[in-house]
Amino acid sequence: MHAGDASVREALDSVLYRDPPLANFAIPYPTRPVDIGAFLLPADQPVVITYAACNNDPTLGSHRPLGNRAHFTWGAGPHSCPARSHAYLIAEAAILHVLGALPEMDPDGHRDDVVWRPAPWSPCPSPSPRAERDPTVSELQILVLDPTGSDPDAEHQALRERGPATLVDILGVRAWSVSDPALLKQLLTSKDVSKDGRAHWPAFAETVAIWPLALWVAVQNMFTAYGKDHSRLRRMVAPALSARRTAALQADIEALVDGILDALPAGETVDLREHLAYPLPIAVIGKLVGVPADQRTEFRTVVDNVFATHLSAKEQAANTAALYGLLDALIETKRTEPGEDMTSLLIATRDEEDGSALSHAELRDTLLLMISAGYETTVNVIDQAITTLLTDPQQIAHIREGRCTWQDVVEETLRHQPAVKHLPLRYARTDIPLPDGQTIKAGEAILASYAAANRHPDWHKDADRFDATRPSKEHLAFGHGVHFCLGAPLARLEVATALRLLFERFPDAQLATERTALKRMPSLISNGHASVPVRLRPMSSH
Numbered sequence: 001m002h003a004g005d006a007s008v009r010e011a012l013d014s015v016l017y018r019d020p021p022l023a024n025f026a027i028p029y030p031t032r033p034v035d036i037g038a039f040l041l042p043a044d045q046p047v048v049i050t051y052a053a054c055n056n057d058p059t060l061g062s063h064r065p066l067g068n069r070a071h072f073t074w075g076a077g078p079h080s081c082p083a084r085s086h087a088y089l090i091a092e093a094a095i096l097h098v099l100g101a102l103p104e105m106d107p108d109g110h111r112d113d114v115v116w117r118p119a120p121w122s123p124c125p126s127p128s129p130r131a132e133r134d135p136t137v138s139e140l141q142i143l144v145l146d147p148t149g150s151d152p153d154a155e156h157q158a159l160r161e162r163g164p165a166t167l168v169d170i171l172g173v174r175a176w177s178v179s180d181p182a183l184l185k186q187l188l189t190s191k192d193v194s195k196d197g198r199a200h201w202p203a204f205a206e207t208v209a210i211w212p213l214a215l216w217v218a219v220q221n222m223f224t225a226y227g228k229d230h231s232r233l234r235r236m237v238a239p240a241l242s243a244r245r246t247a248a249l250q251a252d253i254e255a256l257v258d259g260i261l262d263a264l265p266a267g268e269t270v271d272l273r274e275h276l277a278y279p280l281p282i283a284v285i286g287k288l289v290g291v292p293a294d295q296r297t298e299f300r301t302v303v304d305n306v307f308a309t310h311l312s313a314k315e316q317a318a319n320t321a322a323l324y325g326l327l328d329a330l331i332e333t334k335r336t337e338p339g340e341d342m343t344s345l346l347i348a349t350r351d352e353e354d355g356s357a358l359s360h361a362e363l364r365d366t367l368l369l370m371i372s373a374g375y376e377t378t379v380n381v382i383d384q385a386i387t388t389l390l391t392d393p394q395q396i397a398h399i400r401e402g403r404c405t406w407q408d409v410v411e412e413t414l415r416h417q418p419a420v421k422h423l424p425l426r427y428a429r430t431d432i433p434l435p436d437g438q439t440i441k442a443g444e445a446i447l448a449s450y451a452a453a454n455r456h457p458d459w460h461k462d463a464d465r466f467d468a469t470r471p472s473k474e475h476l477a478f479g480h481g482v483h484f485c486l487g488a489p490l491a492r493l494e495v496a497t498a499l500r501l502l503f504e505r506f507p508d509a510q511l512a513t514e515r516t517a518l519k520r521m522p523s524l525i526s527n528g529h530a531s532v533p534v535r536l537r538p539m540s541s542h
Helices: 008-018 051-055 084-100 152-161 181-188 204-208 214-218 228-241 243-247 250-262 272-277 279-289 293-306 313-336 342-352 360-391 393-400 406-416 450-454 488-505
Strands: 024-026 048-050 165-170 173-178 269-271 423-428 445-448 533-535
Touching: 152 450, 165 445, 173 181, 173 423, 181 445, 181 450, 204 214, 214 313, 214 423, 228 243, 228 342, 228 360, 243 488, 250 272, 250 279, 250 488, 269 272, 272 279, 272 360, 272 488, 279 293, 279 342, 279 360, 279 488, 293 313, 293 360, 313 342, 313 360, 342 360, 360 393, 360 406, 360 488, 393 406, 406 450, 406 488
Parallel strands: 173 445
Antiparallel strands: 024 048, 165 173, 269 533, 423 445
16 A cells, blocks of 8 residues: 555455455345255355455455455345445555554565545445456445435435446346446437347346346337337327327316315325325326226326335335236236227237237237336425425425426426436347447446436536526436327326416415425336325415
8 A cells, every 4th residue: 555556445356255244144045946066056055254254265255456446345236235335435544544544664564654534434435447447346336226216316426426427236237337428318319229128138137037127128018129120119109199199188187286275174284296196197198098997096006116126026016917917817808898098099000910019918018118107206396396395495485476487397397307317128230339438348237317417517507406496407308319208298298287276276385394304215217205204274364
């Protein structure tokens, strides 16, 4: 360290390799038999992980120079220790404090005129030149995304500080998180980037078998389609979500919101996520798709779980089975009793063309996409807009005094708190050079980190501040390029209508708790709160 060949962090890693605080740890239970070479590890049997022995495996480096920082002290994958950055910070501060009190020495420990001054600590330190040449080091630079989404603002800031794109661990899968808006737009419109994991992700088959987010990459609809397949599948759905048809829904949506508000108890505290943000979009998309009213609660439960990234792979597989069961039953019902809805229209199109235009899997997964994207995301935007307006009275004043419109509030909410924080996944079809000299290799996964990009300081001035009057509210909340959300006009209409009628009915509504006390939805994808308790003051008190 005195000679400048290594940082304090690298010295710490060498210590953690030689003497890990926990020699043995676990106990994990394999969900399926695992072939580890010498024998078959049976399923559902306890396993003890011996970190100390793993660290000394020759494959991690026999002589262990300081630049080789590979070790298993913090674990690996989705269960990697979330507090490791904090532990590094404390240890580095202590070491620097001790070293700062020592006499000035040369690297051999003798007093000399050579003075070692360590560089300031950084939460994401750059490796030394020696470490940069060691391919094992990059594994330790991966940022593990929090599956519970407990502090997204801090996580997004960390992503931006790492540069235009950085490697992250998303529930055990490595991907390039892109948080620079210019680079993200470039990738979202590039033919060298695909959403078809079956065709362009070498790790697809082995990943979907064990990954909790398998459904996000394995569905067969326009969400995961590339090229001509994407155009074909999008073309079948687009007419139902055209701007003209969406505008025609204005009166129906207003009637739905009025009915929901009529049922709210004025003068009491009400969870507006549960009693406004949820029922409106599920009613709208339910009618559009043809989901019977008495089945919408079941659909809501399984769709909510699709976004719940704290669930295990086994729990998600069971949820997917339940979801597909509901969709298959809906398809069978609409085949025998068709109506004026999207499901009946898609079934008729498929049957008329002998299934050549749309396979059963594509039909089912298209309905899944319409219900989940048309419901869950709109819930979050209504939730975030209400929360922000009730904690920032100036924004309400802007609306009432004519300095902005409800549409402005919707757009600023989409920029400041988009419904989806990260959207998995895309894949590089060829090597893609990045502005900072790194390269996304062909076949590697890409994560669109929309929330981090929306608040990038190079895109918006004072980007972390919500301001409905800001001149430019550009955002990527609905994506970009050929995969831009078809339901964007409908979502915007629903949110604006809900906000306008809510604050007309309850102009003095107040958040019933501090915003910091609101619990986040347990998801690294979905950006909302578990509840939004609001005191609804009746109009007469205004």
